[in-house]
Amino acid sequence: MLIAYLLACLVIAFAAVVFVLMRFTRRVAHRAEASVPPDGQFLEIDGERLHYVDFGHGPAIVFIHGLCGQLRNFAYLPLAALAHTHRIVLIDRPGSGYSTRASGRDAAIAWQANVVAQVIDKLSLDRPLVVGHSLGGAVSLRLALDHPQRVGALALIAPLTQPVSDVPAPFRALAIRSAWWRRWVGRTLAVPVGMMTGRTTLTYVFGPEDAPKDFLIRGGGVLGFRPGNFEAGSGDILAAERDMPGLAAHYAELTVPVDILYGRGDRILDYRQHGERMPVANPRIRLALVDGGHMLPVTQPEATMQWLQEVTARMPSTHDYRPRNDVMTVPTQAANDAA
Numbered sequence: 001m002l003i004a005y006l007l008a009c010l011v012i013a014f015a016a017v018v019f020v021l022m023r024f025t026r027r028v029a030h031r032a033e034a035s036v037p038p039d040g041q042f043l044e045i046d047g048e049r050l051h052y053v054d055f056g057h058g059p060a061i062v063f064i065h066g067l068c069g070q071l072r073n074f075a076y077l078p079l080a081a082l083a084h085t086h087r088i089v090l091i092d093r094p095g096s097g098y099s100t101r102a103s104g105r106d107a108a109i110a111w112q113a114n115v116v117a118q119v120i121d122k123l124s125l126d127r128p129l130v131v132g133h134s135l136g137g138a139v140s141l142r143l144a145l146d147h148p149q150r151v152g153a154l155a156l157i158a159p160l161t162q163p164v165s166d167v168p169a170p171f172r173a174l175a176i177r178s179a180w181w182r183r184w185v186g187r188t189l190a191v192p193v194g195m196m197t198g199r200t201t202l203t204y205v206f207g208p209e210d211a212p213k214d215f216l217i218r219g220g221g222v223l224g225f226r227p228g229n230f231e232a233g234s235g236d237i238l239a240a241e242r243d244m245p246g247l248a249a250h251y252a253e254l255t256v257p258v259d260i261l262y263g264r265g266d267r268i269l270d271y272r273q274h275g276e277r278m279p280v281a282n283p284r285i286r287l288a289l290v291d292g293g294h295m296l297p298v299t300q301p302e303a304t305m306q307w308l309q310e311v312t313a314r315m316p317s318t319h320d321y322r323p324r325n326d327v328m329t330v331p332t333q334a335a336n337d338a339a
Helices: 002-035 109-122 135-146 169-174 179-188 190-206 227-248 277-281 301-313
Strands: 041-045 048-056 060-064 087-091 129-133 153-157 258-263 285-290
Touching: 002 179, 002 190, 041 109, 048 109, 060 109, 060 135, 087 109, 109 135, 109 227, 129 135, 129 301, 135 153, 135 227, 135 258, 153 301, 169 190, 169 227, 179 190, 179 227, 190 227, 258 301, 277 285, 285 301
Parallel strands: 060 087, 060 129, 129 153, 153 258, 258 285
Antiparallel strands: 041 048, 048 087
């Protein structure tokens, strides 16, 4: 009788802890979304609601963020100034930021690339320059291989390009193969643990440079404290582990110009593995190195923008750009006040 009573107490205590964790997680998620609301508009693609920002005039540049990120990761670049000469389209990858990804849906890199291809079609973008950061670089490469007619060129910043056997330390907790366990962790433990370890994680991801003090808001980092972000990141990790060998085997088939920018001090992805191998795989690929870490669009926006402008200057010109009467739809903290 006593044993049954103790077991019942343990079950009740466990349920109470889970309830508190779930309530805390929901509260933090609501506050995160209140601090960083959606910046742009939405498109319906493949049954998902895709969040994007679209502003500026001229040849189009599409930006794709990396793992556990969102479109504000590019907020430190002088995008408002760039919008005087180019149409800027920032995308939240499916499952990230305010873009949805149905529970249980495969996060395949090819599927994500196909979503971007549909965005290009729906927004009538004429062979844009596609800028991909980190995992967004892998999506960009798949896009160029599967939909070369939709892409003018690639500009990849610290891209994931090769199969990775070991998950980088800050992301190891995401490598959960069970969908049920992933959802449970996301709704209970992921947010409070992430908040406790957040500073350490940012130090590692940004190192050897410092993370800006305003990154949680201006860079959208606070949106990482939501259960859906954890689940999407976990799916992305597993998809990359499965899909990268097949992607890397086809780089010789790339038919569009590819420029890569890497930091020599990158702690997340080694530039020698993910950068220096690429020009060997295809002569269309050019590599540039700078002294810096993984988050170059945030820590070195001027150097990154100078490199990006050099890439855009090599793009073939076209005259099929219709005047647009829209206004900038992204607030200054999500673009840049450098205009």
